[in-house]
Amino acid sequence: MEQKTTSKHPKGLPYLFFTEMWERFGYYLILGIFVLYMIDSEKGGLAFNDKSADDIFGTFIALTYLTPFLGGFLADKVLGYIKAIYIGGALMGLGYLGIGLFKELPLFYASLGLVILGNGFFKPSISTLLGNLYNEEPYKNNKDAGYNIFYMGINIGAFICNIIAAFMRNKYGWGPAFMTAGVGMFIGLFVFTLGRKHILQANILKPSQDGDTKISDVLLKVFLPAIIAGFIGWMIPNNIFGSDSTDAFIFACIPVIYFYIMLYVKANSEDKRPIGALLAIFAVSVMFWAVFKQNGTALTRWANNYTDRSIPAPLVEPLRAINLIDGKDGVKGKNFEKKEVSVYDDQYRTVKDADGNPVKEMNQDIYFRNISENERAKLEANPSQEVALYNTELFQSINPAWVILLTPVVVGFFMLLRRKGKEPTTPSKIVLGLFISALSCLVMVGAVYAGNNGLVKVSAIWLIASYGVITLGELCLSPMGLSLVSKLSPPRITALMMGGFFLSTSIGNKLSGVLASFWYEYDNKAYFFIVNFGLLLIATLLGLSILKRLNKIMKEKGVN
Template identity: 70%
Template sequence: MEQQSKHPKGLPYLFFTEMWERFGYYLILGIFVLYLIEPQGIGGGLGITDKNADDIFGTYIALTYLTPFIGGFLADRVLGYIKSIYLGGILMAAGYIGMGIFKDMTWFYSSLALIIIGNGFFKPTISTLLGNLYSEEPYKANKDSGYNIFYMGINIGAFICNIIAAFMRNKFGWGEAFITAGVGMLVGLVIFTIGMKHYKHAAVMKPSEEGDTKLSEILLKVFVPALIAGAVGWFIPGNLIGSDSTDAFIFATIPVIYFYVSLYFKAKPEEKPSIGALLSIFLISMFFWAVFKQNGTALTRWANYYTDRSVPATLEKPLESIYMVEGLKYADKEVPIYDEQFRAQKDADKKTIKVQGKDVYFKNISPEERKRLESGKENTTFLYNTELFQSINPFWVIALTPIIVGVWMFLRRKGKEPSTPSKIVLGLFISALSCLVMILAVQAGQNGAIKVSPWWLFASYGVITIGELCLSPMGLSFVSKLSPARITALMMGGFFLANSVGNKLSGILASTWYDYENKTNYFLVNFALLIFATLLGLSMLKRLNRIMKEKGH
């Protein structure tokens, strides 16, 4: 019976394992910056400035996608795929729970370290295991669709987690919300265990071959130099690229990038075209992640400060009773304030600071709302939690994935389905259009003078989600198709390395938010980056398609 189906029996188990793992991961991302900037005295946050919060967020998500480089290699050569998934999952669960239990910065960073290391073992391995299930007939032709379905599982987790996070934060507090992420990760490991018989056969480590990269070589030529370079970047006098953490990260990636480039020059002649094509895709996808991952920083800030989050009067009491909205008092004096242009006030050293006063949310409310609140009769307004807006993107993924997959299947039957590289380049261009939607949103809000409708975020996320569905799952599929079998997980780690660098760039870009008095220019920069990546991809497309054809795809 299994041989007659289009997809292997292991797919649904890996689907739900990844769904619950991503539930925890994205629950953290949805409230990460909000937790960091929440004042200590009132809301139990860490009271960090927006600019520094962006920097910490960018470094964190960058490192979670940098560690798959070494994690993928260890899965390929030492631990095997099953052990790597268990080890990664347990470390991440411990990190999430640690964030919820311990409140000081030392434990906060220690918990983040556990998540970062755990993700390194888990993320490339489960994606590679899925690819192995599609390595034989009759599943081979459906690999792209399989990754699309798998990607939808990721986004179901990302969708529901923000709803749960809002409930847990409003009902109990930040700590309980973080602990919920850890519980989700453990649920994922239970599901993975139940489905073991359907993919254990695909988790066999590849036999070593002459010329293979050795573990000692990775440690001595890549890992140790990366640590040393990162330390140099951290301790070098002054800041070359904005902050010590940014300098450290950029310096640390240099030996890793050098390693991946060297794989091309040391590869067998028959492997060089494939590795070269993969490196090209890694490069252009980096620009996508630099813009896309601003959903946790710049677009969260847009939702928090620039979007009308008020709850209709008919829904206030029902939602309040189930802890799905937060009440904000107009007279509250213990929350951050910014100047009229939403540019953070700065001290003599030009560092972003916060002062006390009415919440910044009330800076640009409508005159009617202000009059109602100032009347004193109803000085509390009920707002949708900001993290709920993080569910818009995964909602679109869930809604659009069947449509996108259907379009590719229709075109395949007609013999006109675009190649995987063509889909990736198309995704870059469509993603660029989402920046134009945000430019229109800035114009509608008169550059922050008045709040805008949430539908602007819905529209922007909808556009970039189409681009994401053309690029992200196709990138995973591309690596699985072209990577030499002996280094598949290692090259999957390379895809996540590109993701990592893009994530860090997203934090750097978001930290410049307050440097732009006119926010139109901020989104124009993002648009220009994606158009540049699109043109770069187009210049490579003919060669990439030729290599795909030569390799039988």
Template identity: 75%
Template sequence: MEKTNNKHPKGLPYLFFTEMWERFGYYLILGIFVLYMIDPKDTGGLGFLDKTADDIFGTFIALTYLTPFLGGFLADRVLGYVKAIYIGGVLMAAGYIGVGLFQEMPLFYASLGLVILGNGFFKPSISTLLGNLYSEEPYKANKDAGYNIFYMGINIGALVCNFVAAYMRNKYGWGPAFITAGVGMLVGLVIFSVGMKHIRSANILKPAQEGDTKLSTVLLKVFVPAIVAGLIGWIIPGNIFGSDSTDAFIFACIPVVFFYVNLYIRANAEDKRPIGALLAIFAVSLMFWAVFKQNGTALTRWANYYTDRTAPAVLEKPLETLYLVEEKSYESKEVPIYDDQYRAEKNEAGETVKQEGKDIYFRNVTPERKAELEADPTKPVYLFNTELFQSVNPFWVIALTPVVVGFFMMLRRRGKEPSTPSKIVLGLFISALSCLVMVGAVWAGGNGLEKVSSWWLIAAYGVITVGELCLSPMGLSLVSKLSPPRLTALMMGGFFLSTSIGNKLSGVLASLWYGYEDKANFFWVNFGLLLLATGLGLSILKGLNKVMKEKGVQ
């Protein structure tokens, strides 16, 4: 480790920009993935049914949070972190480019598989490298600040990518938009290579110690049974949980969950309570992810059809030339036929059935807006792209992180800072309130009769982001504080497992959207799930705080 007078190691900016570009690619694909899948084949999309698209989206984001468990083990014990980052980055870049190039289903799914595998190698490795950079003086005391800076890189990438996606897909099409994600990943690897002399010293593999969980144990007792169970879930006749992919995922999770439960049962007296506390937190946290990750499905659908996306007059020209702008005429023309749930009618080939009419965007404009349009039906309408709303959450993360951190620091100075488990439970409750904002949005629009202001969606994202900042970083912190040292990697894998299951459930919940005539009920159900999680968290909070006290941490 080079000696320097700076508070942060010289490798930090290189890891910052490497991660920024990696997240640029990942969140770019998430922002347009569902829109691409439901877009008709005759306009460049895949022509999937909306429910199918939600299911695939949920499965994809679930698996990207499951593979870091195994990828982290391989990086720890076999590959090293630098090599794992290169492998993961190249796999992800190839996957993004493949999604952009191939619409044939085997190649499309294979490309998604490359992204899933690549993320498994990349995500845990770059975070570990960062921690290792701060393992020695004079940087050790600034590790938390280093991770906060690193987290900003993640959100800058997530903020910027949707503007680039909007421009690329409107000017060049879906394929080039996805390929841009791959190019971004390759740019990240170039930056990583340039900074290698400042990073290489942190590529330290942990020596094997007695009591360490063996890689063979994880493979034979967790992943092999999970793969076998997943295949059984896929091939059984019919569907139990709504689709083959959902059946396969739920079945695959059974042996993994059993492994963690058995870990708790067989733990010694010293480890049993901390492991039990972590498993309880994992259980309530997955409900948060089940709601939060609907930003790519249900909330994207809300932005697309129920939100007024008209650009202000002062921004029309800049948007037209710089970003994705859909120019629509209010005159009748050949347009897809949509049902009352905004689902395009498609034939067996995935092509839409069309008729003479007005674009679907104009179905539920307000009477005032309709009169304005009819006064000059040939005037083009410029819209903010749907995927731009995916940048609202990272914007709020960047804006609110100093506020949330400052608030808890103020409480700490007064001796009133809540414990880590208390922050997690608070995060669940605040997240539940975001669902009430969307209930208000439904009521304001008369259950879809009129489009509502984009401020409803922006406000909902703002509220759930506060919940995210209370819960997500605290969950990782809790794992590091409570895990028995020899089981830290396993318990971190458990945290990612709960995130993975929650991500999958987000797709399942989003696919139920069309079953609710009153869309407020959809958000009431999400509110109920998070309120239930809050209640469960409160019921175990006393025990969790007691375990924290026993471990001598806060």
């Protein structure tokens, strides 16, 4: 009797699932409150201006996905994937603790640096281990489903972290909230250790072949030139791409991109076509990440200033009991009355004096600037009544919640199509994901018009719907990208090509910060989201233009 494999998954999957869940718990906890912390001028934040915060955020998330290029290479050639995960996880855990402990900027940035380096070792290695577990029968045909399940683990971590972050910062402040991320990372390493015996067989260092790139070549011909190019970009007067950090990042990427292009040029005839296919996918993925990662900037800003965050009366006491009511706005009897608060301009940016300190005055909290006339009338009639609000970072849990809900649906749908012989190829799923993601931008265009371009707060339903649409696109693209790398990469450079996938994520992440910084250039915010729609539509068309060729290469490799 033929063995059925549709429900077969390796024993190591749950351990990698929970390791990644706890690692992403820490990472997304940081991202959920990072911008809020940097722009906060009321409760012990850094009081940066919004544009600088966007720039730092974009640079941070970009660099965390740039370092997997080098980390993946070292894991492939020297360390092995298990050792790289321990090194990366420890560095990230220490970095998270440092962000919470140190407010002095040099130590704050050094802590961010530990996270950036740690992710470089951790991220490509755990993704490669997962792919290796599925390289043998009876698991081989379930690799896409395995990556989807793994991706759900990522998003369980991303979902719960924002709830914990809100609790911690409401009850204890910013520092302990950030330090919680470090605790999560070390829990993840403990889980990984428990499952190590089920993962060891996937920790295979690939044998070197003639023409393979040497470590010395990477360090001297790629890493060192990237540092030099980044320094040049930083020092060039009159910023080219908007800020010193953006110039430095773009310049630093040039040697790395050149390396991947030459990897294709110098590849043997067997490897050239699959490497070329992966580079094409990396290129179109950049635009997806440039839009998607605005959840930490533009969409957080939308949630904070343009979304009705008031909590329905029946939920107030239960949420108060677990410290999930925004401490600033949910203090009983002090909502609508005037008190000393920071002054904000028409774009909700903190106004500062000549010394860079936030200007204070007796006024109502900024949240009440654009509430509806009905709500305003109620509050004016009884200004001491409580208005309990959801923490802004809780909106960061909407996307992972959708992932958790929709992953079984998406996996089940594609398995149904597979049984009927109609399952799309992995490249087809990626192009479909780009188009669906573009539609999410149109939902936000509708939100802008519903709120009369920010004059009145809109229902949270708009954000929930937008996140739901882009999550469908994400599930077609992101886990499928990881699966595609595992399927097409020459075995000896799989983690290196994983690093290439994360390089595309890195560039997209940086572009997300650049795009978000243009938020204030648009008087009509609908145009901001229309530009994002246009970028994803262009990426979709580019994907369609190469889809036939990609599918042909997949067929040649004997994978779907």
